[in-house]
Amino acid sequence: MNVHEFQAKQLFAKFGVPVPRGKEITSPEEATAWANELNTSVFVVKAQIHAGGRGKAGGVKITKDKGAVAGLAKELIGKTLITHQTGPKGRKVHRLLLEEGANIAKELYLSILVDRDTGWPTFIASTEGGMEIEEVAEKTPEKIIKEAIDPAVGFQGHNGRNVAFALGLQAMEAAVINPFVQMLGNLYRLFMEKHAALVEINPLIITKEKTLVALDGKVSFDDNGIFKHEDVQKMRDLNEEDPLEIEATANNLNYVKLDGNIGCMVNGAGLAMATMDVIKLAGSEPANFLDVGGGATKETVAAGFRILLKDPNVKGIFINIFGGIVRCERIAHGVIEAAKEVKITVPLVVRLQGTNADEGRKLLAASGLTLEVADDLWEAAQKIVKLTGKAA
Amino acid sequence: MSILVNKNTRVVVQGITGKEGSFHATQCKAYGTKVVAGVTPGKAGQEVEGIPVFNTVADAVKKTDCDTSLIFVPPPFCADAILEAADAGVKLIICITEGIPVNDMVKVKRALHGRDVRLIGPNCPGVITVDEAKIGIMPGFIHKRGVVGVVSRSGTLTYEAVHQLSTLGLGETTCVGIGGDPVNGTGFVDVLPLFEKDPETQAVVMIGEIGGDAEEKAAEYIQKHVKKPVISFIAGITAPPGRRMGHAGAIISGGKGTATEKMKALEAAGVRVVKNPAEIGHAVKAALGR
Ligand SMILES: Nc1ncnc2c1ncn2[C@@H]1O[C@H](COP(=O)(O)OP(=O)(O)OP(=O)(O)O)[C@@H](O)[C@H]1O
Ligand SMILES: [Mg+2]
Numbered sequence: 001m002n003v004h005e006f007q008a009k010q011l012f013a014k015f016g017v018p019v020p021r022g023k024e025i026t027s028p029e030e031a032t033a034w035a036n037e038l039n040t041s042v043f044v045v046k047a048q049i050h051a052g053g054r055g056k057a058g059g060v061k062i063t064k065d066k067g068a069v070a071g072l073a074k075e076l077i078g079k080t081l082i083t084h085q086t087g088p089k090g091r092k093v094h095r096l097l098l099e100e101g102a103n104i105a106k107e108l109y110l111s112i113l114v115d116r117d118t119g120w121p122t123f124i125a126s127t128e129g130g131m132e133i134e135e136v137a138e139k140t141p142e143k144i145i146k147e148a149i150d151p152a153v154g155f156q157g158h159n160g161r162n163v164a165f166a167l168g169l170q171a172m173e174a175a176v177i178n179p180f181v182q183m184l185g186n187l188y189r190l191f192m193e194k195h196a197a198l199v200e201i202n203p204l205i206i207t208k209e210k211t212l213v214a215l216d217g218k219v220s221f222d223d224n225g226i227f228k229h230e231d232v233q234k235m236r237d238l239n240e241e242d243p244l245e246i247e248a249t250a251n252n253l254n255y256v257k258l259d260g261n262i263g264c265m266v267n268g269a270g271l272a273m274a275t276m277d278v279i280k281l282a283g284s285e286p287a288n289f290l291d292v293g294g295g296a297t298k299e300t301v302a303a304g305f306r307i308l309l310k311d312p313n314v315k316g317i318f319i320n321i322f323g324g325i326v327r328c329e330r331i332a333h334g335v336i337e338a339a340k341e342v343k344i345t346v347p348l349v350v351r352l353q354g355t356n357a358d359e360g361r362k363l364l365a366a367s368g369l370t371l372e373v374a375d376d377l378w379e380a381a382q383k384i385v386k387l388t389g390k391a392a
Numbered sequence: 393m394s395i396l397v398n399k400n401t402r403v404v405v406q407g408i409t410g411k412e413g414s415f416h417a418t419q420c421k422a423y424g425t426k427v428v429a430g431v432t433p434g435k436a437g438q439e440v441e442g443i444p445v446f447n448t449v450a451d452a453v454k455k456t457d458c459d460t461s462l463i464f465v466p467p468p469f470c471a472d473a474i475l476e477a478a479d480a481g482v483k484l485i486i487c488i489t490e491g492i493p494v495n496d497m498v499k500v501k502r503a504l505h506g507r508d509v510r511l512i513g514p515n516c517p518g519v520i521t522v523d524e525a526k527i528g529i530m531p532g533f534i535h536k537r538g539v540v541g542v543v544s545r546s547g548t549l550t551y552e553a554v555h556q557l558s559t560l561g562l563g564e565t566t567c568v569g570i571g572g573d574p575v576n577g578t579g580f581v582d583v584l585p586l587f588e589k590d591p592e593t594q595a596v597v598m599i600g601e602i603g604g605d606a607e608e609k610a611a612e613y614i615q616k617h618v619k620k621p622v623i624s625f626i627a628g629i630t631a632p633p634g635r636r637m638g639h640a641g642a643i644i645s646g647g648k649g650t651a652t653e654k655m656k657a658l659e660a661a662g663v664r665v666v667k668n669p670a671e672i673g674h675a676v677k678a679a680l681g682r
Contacts, residue, residue, distance in 0.1 A: 114494055116604040119501040119575045151502045195493050224467060225493035258632060269572065270546020270601055273627035274669040280630045281668050289631065294529075294547075322548045322555070324531040325415075354551060355531050377552065378670035 001221045003235040004048040006097040008199075008217030015190040017183055019214050022099025024048070031073035034098050035066050042101025045072045049091040050240040052202075052218065053083030059093070062101060069098065094239050102213050106172060107203035109133050110184075112191050120148040121191060123184060125163050127172075129203035155188035157181055175210045183212060194232060195225025244307050251303035253292055260285025261315040262384055263308035263346075265301070267292050267326060275320045275381075282381040284388060287314045296326050302338035309342065316347045316388035318380065321354075328352040328360030336367045347387035348372070351380035394521035394566045395541065395586040395593075396484065396512075397460065401525050404429040404452045404482070405443070406473050407464035414440050416464065416488075416529050423526040428456040449480035460484040462518065462527050470514065471496040478509045485577070486527050487513035497575040504577065511577025516569035517547045528569065530554075538563015540676055541587035543580055544599035545572045545606070549627060549669065553597055556673025562680070565593045572601065580610035588618050595621045595676050598663070600654055602628035607654040615661035621679040622663045625672055626651045 009019040021038060025031050035043055043066065047059035054060055059081045061072040073096055082090035107129035115122040125145045128136040137144050145166045149155050160181030164170075169177050191199050200218040207213055221232050238246055248255030254269065262279050266272035269291045276286035288308065292300050301319075308314055321331050335350060348371040352360040361373045372387070374380035403420065407413040408430025418441045421427045427443055429452035436447040446452040449461065461482045465473040470489045477485045492514050504511055512519060518528015522537040534551055536558035544550040550569055557564055568583050570576060580598060587593045596618070600607040607626060614622055629651035655665045666675045 114498055114575060116574045116606075117609075119498055121495075121498065151498045192495055195495050197494065222494045224491045225495060227468070228493070256632075258630075266548075268546065268548030270544070270549035270599070270627050271552060273601060273631055274549050274552070274625070276630045277627060277667075278669055286630060322551045324548065324551055325529060353555060354534060376670065378668065381670075 001223055001226060001232070001236060002050040002240065003219055003221070003232075004050065004095070004097075004237065005046065005217050006048055006095075007235045008219040009097075009214065011190060011194070011219060012214050012217055016186045017190070017214055018212060019217070020044070020099040020102055022097050024095055025073065025098050026077070026095050028070040028073045028077075031096070031098055032070045035069040038098070038100055040100040043069050044099050044101050045069060045076060046097040046099070047076050047079070047081055047093040048095045048097055049081055049086070049093055050237070051081075051083050051085040051091055053085050054081060057081050057083040059083070073098070091240070102205060102215055103208040104203075104205045104215075105208045106206040108167065108205070109202045110187075110204045111198065111200035111202070112187055113198045115148060118148055120151060121188065122149070123147045123159070123163055125167055127167055129205070133202060149188055154192070155185045160184040173206050173210055176206055176212050179212050194229055195222045196220065197222045244310060248290070248303075248307055251300060251307075253290060253300060253304060253307070255307060256289040257311065258286055258288050259313070260287045261313055261388055263287045263290070263311065263314040263317045264320065265290050265292055265304045265308065265317065266320045267294065267296055267322060271320065271322060275318065275377075278377060278381040279318065279385065282378075282385040284385045287311055294325060296321070296331060296334065298334035298337045301331065301334035302341055305338050305342040305344065309345065314346060316349070316384050317344070318384040319348070319350045320377065320380065321352055323352065323354030323357060323360070325355075327355045328357045329363060332360035332363040335364065336369065339369050347384065349374060349380050349384040349387065351375065351377060393590050393592045394524060395583070395590050396566060396568065397519050397521050397525045397527055399424070399426070399524040401426060401460050401484075401527065402456065402458045403427045403460050403462055403525075403527055404431060404449060404456070404458040405462045405464065406431045406449065406477065407466070408432055408440050408443065408445060409435050409438065410464055410466075412488075413464035416462075417441065417443060419532070420462070420526050420528075423532045424523070425525040425527060429458050449476050449482060453480045453482065458482065460527060461486065463487040463489055463514075465489060467491040467493070471500045474500050474511060475503060478504055478507060483509055485509065485511045486516070486518050487511065487577070488516065488518055488529055489513075490515040492573070494573070494575055497573065501575055501577065510582075512568065513571040513573075513576060515573045515576075516571030517550060519566065519568050521566045522564050530567070530569070534558060535567070536563040538565070539592065539594040539680070540564050541590065541593040541596045542567040542599070543583040543587070543596065544569055545601050546599055546627060549599055552669060553599060553625070553672045556670075557597070557676060560673045560677055562673065562676055562682070565590060574604060579606050581606075581613045584610060584613055584618055588620055593620065595623065595680055597672060597676060598622055598624045600624065600626045602626070602631055602651050602654075603649050605649060608657045611657040611661040611663065614658075614663055623672065623675045623679055624658050624663045624665050625669050626654045626658075626665070627669070629667070
């Protein structure tokens with residue numbers, strides 16, 4: 001789960017990581033009120049969306065004029081920002097962060113996440129903050145500093161010093177070395193305690209006043225760890241999620257909307273991805289990823305149908321179930337029952353394999369529903385592609 | 393021969409009195425697996441389908457000589473359960489539970505490091521040595537004893553591959569589900585050498601998916617150490633790069649992790665990569681010259 005910059009910064013403050021004074025606002029009136037209270041020489045108005053690259057896309061406005069803040073807020077609220085991370089449709093801005101401006105002397109990059117390779121939490125740092133850090137990693141990998149933290153003992157001072165000296169903080173601004181080491185320790189604590197999946201600060205700045213400030217904050221949480229943290233659960237912003245994906249989650253379905261025409265419903269994530277791949281090989285494109293999980297029932301199948309059919313791009317549906325613990329005749333019953341409740345307006349191909357597949361296929365064939373039954377994966381994919389008007 | 397588990401493997405099921413635990417303990421036993429004990433704290437003295445229940449894994453080991461644990465404990469308590477099994481001296485831990493927080497697994501993996509114990513999973517279907525022992529949730533009947541070793545990050549996709557191998561008459565030796573979580577106990581590179589050494593295994597099917605660099609590591613290992621034919625499918629070539637927020641994921645994986653990258657690495661290592669998941673069985677058949 002992702003959260004907004006203003007929420008990330010609230011967490012930073014709680015864990016002793018310095019951030020600019022700032023507040024979430026949702027209207028020009030609130031902006032004026034908070035600008036009066038902030039009483040600073042430079043005001044920064046920042047669009048809050050779950051995507052990076054806002055600066056380049058015009059989502060970060062800086063002004064010295066207190067009177068201009070309300071106007072900037074008005075301009076940004078309701079605007080759709082298109083950044084390199086939002087996709088071409090962009091994202092509508094519903095809330096802003098209004099904070100004090102900082103005197104930037106130097107912009108650094110800092111993040112922490114688990115390195116899948118080693119299984120250790122790992123800091124990544126670079127002197128090339130603020131810029132496209134992926135580009136830095138690709139073109140000048142020597143400018144990327146990595147420091148793995150041994151989870152058995154947790155963060156140690158030397159971990160912080162290793163990063164500080166490798167960044168060249170000594171020459172840059174020796175006064176920030178100790179605060180920097182402390183900050184890394186605090187970030188490690190935040191990362192582990194709150195079950196974060198990623199904490200990223202870009203830029204982390206050294207100010208002209210020789211202090212460190214986290215000027216941006218991106219935090220995402222491990223979905224499997226959220227149940228432990230009520231404060232994190234409250235940070236969820238449904239505006240930032242696809243409505244169909246929200247409905248899917250509520251029905252215990254794992255759904256991701258894509259851009260193709262063939263809706264698919266599959267049990268298991270790996271098989272669901274393989275089903276998408278096979279649709280593509282057969283000459284079309286999947287409309288979604290949908291994993292109905294190990295305990296597919298009539299209700300989950302019906303919910304799946306409803307979600308798939310709400311996507312106007314869907315021109316055909318492909319159900320691919322490999323029965324294991326889930327028995328195919330149950331799935332067949334589920335499809336038949338669900339088809340009574342949900343009017344299926346597009347061609348449907350059902351492929352059943354595994355436990356009681358024969359029985360399931362017979363039930364479907366005798367049901368009177370307009371659908372095609374298949375037992376082989378490739379045969380099924382070709383059928384649905386053909387039915388939706390594209391031949392392989 | 394086979395790898396990891398066989399007809400002599402003695403299994404303890406942690407979480408045996410739960411819905412999942414009792415159902416699958418019964419299924420495993422019916423397959424012929426020696427399920428000798430179960431553990432649920434506070435329920436010692438009970439029985440599940442004739443399997444004695446103990447309060448602790450240590451008790452189960454003492455009384456039944458179990459050497460392998462199968463875990464169905466819910467996610468919040470699962471890290472604890474894995475460590476309990478390791479401390480009790482169980483040598484192979486197979487964790488089925490889905491949804492364990494990554495940072496819990498970070499600590500578990502570190503704690504098991506350097507110890508004489510192997511963890512498989514979490515979030516996996518388990519391990520089956522055909523006609524000897526089923527220690528997991530896979531449907532036993534789709535398997536057929538044969539010559540192909542299977543190692544996979546996915547569940548139902550593995551069943552799909554197994555079904556093809558069985559239908560074509562090739563059959564399997566052992567199938568190992570290593571699970572799809574970002575931090576897990578056993579990787580492809582741990583299982584490949586076991587298949588390479590197993591005299592009965594003539595070919596290996598390796599099923600990967602997008603994310604991480606386990607497949608790239610496997611490619612490197614195969615190039616150097618594996619002489620048996622390896623056939624691979626990587627799921628997710630059509631998956632979108634995912635809505636990213638930060639940048640760190642892309643940096644740490646250094647451009648690896650896409651299906652195309654993985655396929656390229658595997659092909660360069662001499663692996664037969666199939667693009668169509670319906671073709672896995674046929675590709676194995678061709679590789680074995682059958
Ligand atoms: N409080 C502030 N004071 C001064 N300058 C700021 C402030 N906040 C942001 N900036 C400037 O705006 C730039 C862009 O802001 P920020 O990094 O928060 O958003 P972003 O463009 O979405 O970042 P990314 O591309 O890393 O996701 C910063 O690099 C910094 O130069
Ligand atoms: Mg930034």
